[in-house]
Amino acid sequence: MSNAPEFTELPAVWQRRFAFFRQYGPVGSTPEAKAAYRALPLGQRMTLGFNIWAFLFGPFYFLVKGMWRKALTLLGVSVALGVASVLLGVPDSWDRALAAGYTAAIATVTNWAYYLHVAEGSQSWNPLEGLRRKGPA
Numbered sequence: 298m299s300n301a302p303e304f305t306e307l308p309a310v311w312q313r314r315f316a317f318f319r320q321y322g323p324v325g326s327t328p329e330a331k332a333a334y335r336a337l338p339l340g341q342r343m344t345l346g347f348n349i350w351a352f353l354f355g356p357f358y359f360l361v362k363g364m365w366r367k368a369l370t371l372l373g374v375s376v377a378l379g380v381a382s383v384l385l386g387v388p389d390s391w392d393r394a395l396a397a398g399y400t401a402a403i404a405t406v407t408n409w410a411y412y413l414h415v416a417e418g419s420q421s422w423n424p425l426e427g428l429r430r431k432g433p434a
Contacts, residue, residue, distance in 0.1 A: 304415065311411075314345055318412040323428050345408065352404035359407070359424070364414050367424040371403060 304315050321330035324346050334342060351358040356375060359368035378399060382392050406424055413419035413427060 307415075310344055313341065314408050315412055315416060317345055318409060319416070323409045326428070346405060347401075348404045348407040351407035352400050355400055355403050358403075359410070362407075362411055362414070364410060366420060366422045367410055370422050371424055375399065 304312055307315070317324075317333070321327065321333050323330065324334050325331050334345065337345065348358070354361075356368040356371035359365070359371060378395065381387075382395065387395070403424070406428065409428060410419075410424055410426065413421075419426060
């Protein structure tokens with residue numbers, strides 16, 4: 298038996314996410330994590346690897362979840378991308394594609410970032426914290 302917390306105060310969807318992250322780490326970080334992720338049903342893969350609320354609300358979702366440092370980082374990147382887009386005269390279609398890609402990227406890192414925030418007490422400013430792929434030992 299392990300002493301790992303069960304996070305019973307969290308909704309069931311977060312408990313499943315946390316259980317996966319506790320056992321395998323972030324999705325795609327190791328061959329074992331990739332295999333376990335691919336073995337899940339499609340619905341569970343979607344809720345594990347993508348957060349729709351973060352996609353819709355971006356950095357503000359991070360604020361709601363208490364990750365204000367990461368939220369400020371993401372907001373700063375959002376502003377920088379917007380300013381660069383205007384200064385470079387990026388066409389509207391490219392600008393929309395960039396915005397959609399950026400919010401999709403936020404949605405894919407949110408669940409892992411929240412796990413680190415709750416389970417490990419992370420106070421980092423880096424929303425990509427701990428996502429580097431691990432190579433063979």
